[in-house]
Amino acid sequence: MARLRIPSEANTAAWFFLAPALLLIGVFFFLPVAASLLLSVTDFDLYGIADPGNTRFVGLQNYSKLLQTPDFWTALRNTFYFAFVGGPLTIAVALGAALLLSSKLVRFKGLFRTIYFTPFVTTLVAVAIVWRYLYHTRYGLFNYALSYVGIGPIDWLGDPQWAMPAIILMAVWKSFGYNMLIFIAGLQSIPEELYDAAEIDGAGPIRRFFSITLPMLMPTLVFVSVVTMIGYFQLFAEPYVMTQGGPLRSTTSVVLLMYEEGFRWWRMGYAAAIAFVLFVVILIATLLQFRLQKERA
Amino acid sequence: MGREGEIVTELIPAFEKEHPGIKVEVQQIPWSAAHEKLLTAFVGDATPDIAMLGNTWVPEFVALDALEPLDSLVARSTDVVRSDYFPGIWSTNVVDGATYGIPWYVDTQVIFYRSDLLAKAGYSQMPSTWADWRQAMQKIKSQMSATQYPLLIPITEWRPPVILGVQAGSPLLRDDGRRGAFHEPQFRAAFDFYASLYRDGLAPAFSASEISNLYQEFERGNIAMYISGPWQIGEFTNRLPKEMQDKWMTAPLPGMNGPGVSLAGGASLSLYRRSAHKREAWLLMEYLSRPDVQLRFYKLTGDLPARREAWRDTSLANNRYTRAFREQLDRVVPTPKVPEWEQIATKVFEYGEKAIRGRMTVEQALAALDRDVDALLEKRRWLMSRRKLANR
Numbered sequence: 173m174a175r176l177r178i179p180s181e182a183n184t185a186a187w188f189f190l191a192p193a194l195l196l197i198g199v200f201f202f203l204p205v206a207a208s209l210l211l212s213v214t215d216f217d218l219y220g221i222a223d224p225g226n227t228r229f230v231g232l233q234n235y236s237k238l239l240q241t242p243d244f245w246t247a248l249r250n251t252f253y254f255a256f257v258g259g260p261l262t263i264a265v266a267l268g269a270a271l272l273l274s275s276k277l278v279r280f281k282g283l284f285r286t287i288y289f290t291p292f293v294t295t296l297v298a299v300a301i302v303w304r305y306l307y308h309t310r311y312g313l314f315n316y317a318l319s320y321v322g323i324g325p326i327d328w329l330g331d332p333q334w335a336m337p338a339i340i341l342m343a344v345w346k347s348f349g350y351n352m353l354i355f356i357a358g359l360q361s362i363p364e365e366l367y368d369a370a371e372i373d374g375a376g377p378i379r380r381f382f383s384i385t386l387p388m389l390m391p392t393l394v395f396v397s398v399v400t401m402i403g404y405f406q407l408f409a410e411p412y413v414m415t416q417g418g419p420l421r422s423t424t425s426v427v428l429l430m431y432e433e434g435f436r437w438w439r440m441g442y443a444a445a446i447a448f449v450l451f452v453v454i455l456i457a458t459l460l461q462f463r464l465q466k467e468r469a
Numbered sequence: 470m471g472r473e474g475e476i477v478t479e480l481i482p483a484f485e486k487e488h489p490g491i492k493v494e495v496q497q498i499p500w501s502a503a504h505e506k507l508l509t510a511f512v513g514d515a516t517p518d519i520a521m522l523g524n525t526w527v528p529e530f531v532a533l534d535a536l537e538p539l540d541s542l543v544a545r546s547t548d549v550v551r552s553d554y555f556p557g558i559w560s561t562n563v564v565d566g567a568t569y570g571i572p573w574y575v576d577t578q579v580i581f582y583r584s585d586l587l588a589k590a591g592y593s594q595m596p597s598t599w600a601d602w603r604q605a606m607q608k609i610k611s612q613m614s615a616t617q618y619p620l621l622i623p624i625t626e627w628r629p630p631v632i633l634g635v636q637a638g639s640p641l642l643r644d645d646g647r648r649g650a651f652h653e654p655q656f657r658a659a660f661d662f663y664a665s666l667y668r669d670g671l672a673p674a675f676s677a678s679e680i681s682n683l684y685q686e687f688e689r690g691n692i693a694m695y696i697s698g699p700w701q702i703g704e705f706t707n708r709l710p711k712e713m714q715d716k717w718m719t720a721p722l723p724g725m726n727g728p729g730v731s732l733a734g735g736a737s738l739s740l741y742r743r744s745a746h747k748r749e750a751w752l753l754m755e756y757l758s759r760p761d762v763q764l765r766f767y768k769l770t771g772d773l774p775a776r777r778e779a780w781r782d783t784s785l786a787n788n789r790y791t792r793a794f795r796e797q798l799d800r801v802v803p804t805p806k807v808p809e810w811e812q813i814a815t816k817v818f819e820y821g822e823k824a825i826r827g828r829m830t831v832e833q834a835l836a837a838l839d840r841d842v843d844a845l846l847e848k849r850r851w852l853m854s855r856r857k858l859a860n861r
Binding site for chain 2: 215217218219221222223226228308309310327329330332415416418419420421435436437438
């Protein structure tokens with residue numbers, strides 16, 4: 173690989189211009205990250221707040237304890253469940269909506285775009301409270317509708333089997349609008365001539381989708397899936413408001429577990445270890461995703 | 470904190486008039502943020518002079534060494550008369566023999582019930598033993614439809630199983646709070662009883678967030694009994710329609726073999742060690758502890774007074790709904806005074822939920838509960854053994 177050679181005086185100038193940004197990143201990002209890495213090898217907690225002398229260096233014990241805790245594995249499984257079912261579902265719904273709204277047959281595009289996007293900009297807590305009513309076993313709209321087709325009643329948020337699907341459904345509804353907008357932008361950048369040429373060659377709509385739309389949309393798809401996945405791995409507010417992680421911890425995510433340990437029980441060292449494990453998980457998942465996309469390309 | 474924080478400001482002017490040199494500044498924080506705010510204030514060296522503390526928080530702030538012991542102040546005071554407080558409530562403020570808070574208002578759990586449904590089942594009042602209580606519930610259940618239940622105890626609440634445990638004589642923790650005592654026979658008996666309420670269909674396995682409108686369920690007769698605290702009196706009075714008002718009542722909790730104990734709750738006033746105005750702060754604490762001020766506070770908030778003298782006032786003595794609380798307050802016990810208690814409490818209902826939903830047997834759940842509790846108390850054991858070495 174050829175290295176770019178930069179004259180040294182330009183180098184100084186570059187550092188000078190970069191300094192404010194680097195300083196900010198250093199103070200507000202790298203320093204806290206280093207501090208919490210340090211924290212994660214101690215048992216700093218409430219007693220440690222009282223007297224720093226009550227803090228022990230525990231090496232990797234927080235990590236080994238974490239890996240032996242069933243609650244952590246439950247939380248990790250729930251997080252994966254949410255990310256790998258909810259993520260693709262969100263992307264599929266977003267892509268579907270984007271294709272519909274880009275179609276020449278649809279009218280009032282602006283209106284629909286706004287409607288689909290509205291959930292994304294609505295406060296999550298307000299949304300969660302309304303959805304809690306929708307999911308209510310006896311009085312909820314969903315069970316009311318299902319009763320007409322002879323299904324139910326489903327105890328959406330009270331049944332460990334259904335609680336996570338219920339959260340996923342809400343999350344998909346809430347966040348597909350954002351991805352949809354990005355897909356619409358991506359679709360608009362595909363030259364119309366490609367479709368015209370394919371049509372002349374006799375390609376049907378399905379063929380056109382797989383041979384033109386999807387390949388041309390690949391960079392957008394990579395971006396959307398990485399961002400969605402990282403966001404979904406950090407699942408927190410939905411279960412925090414709707415179920416507090418229950419029933420039977422079926423909706424406790426890794427971040428919710430970290431929040432509970434850190435800010436409810438003040439076991440900061442242990443919580444910092446959870447944060448680092450999550451960081452590693454997201455890092456691996458992101459690298460894997462990039463690798464997969466590269467192989468395909 | 471919360472509504473109390475707003476309303477106490479109405480009591481302050483009279484205090485400032487009595488003590489012209491003192492100016493009181495009240496800072497209100499919502500309950501949900503209070504715990505975190507007080508902790509960060511401690512870390513940031515910005516603690517107040519006086520703070521209201523939920524009395525289960527006292528051990529935690531004592532562990533932080535944030536609070537001033539009040540015993541000598543109490544001994545000299547003519548306004549804070551220890552013998553006029555409910556002993557169970559007072560003892561929540563005593564950690565390792567020293568007093569760190571003065572009870573401000575009190576709280577405990579009693580039963581709210583539909584007196585008409587109980588009468589229909591042949592009972593003129595709430596039974597007072599577990600066996601009779603269960604029988605009453607079975608009779609009520611036999612007159613209900615399948616989706617109606619005699620009792621509602623949300624499975625995400627730790628107080629009911631803990632209360633039953635204490636009623637059965639369980640110490641909850643053993644070895645001076647070093648380890649859990651949940652698999653011992655006393656708690657085991659209580660836990661069996663607790664789980665059987667759900668297994669026998671006497672209570673629904675609902676979490677708190679699944680109950681959208683308790684008052685509606687109560688009104689419709691979907692539930693007949695509910696365990697809750699004094700603030701619920703106001704809610705029941707305001708939210709139930711007029712024709713329901715003579716159909717509900719409160720009663721002290723039944724116990725294993727006779728009237729049972731409940732948990733000592735409420736809030737205390739505490740003095741911070743770092744306060745620069747301890748003398749003035751104590752004057753305010755004395756003022757807020759006076760029976761007449763306590764009574765005024767009750768009338769403004771509905772919070773039950775900590776002073777027994779205030780309870781002699783007609784507004785409380787003649788209130789049919791607070792009577793059960795007055796009786797129950799003579800039978801209240803504190804939760805174990807370790808800072809880890811709240812976390813232990815959540816473990817209790819988590820394993821309770823597992824047993825109720827059939828994921829674990831009662832035996833397995835209690836063994837696992839003790840294992841988790843012992844792990845949570847590891848740091849406490851280490852600190853205690855270190856302190857013992859230092860004292861030697």
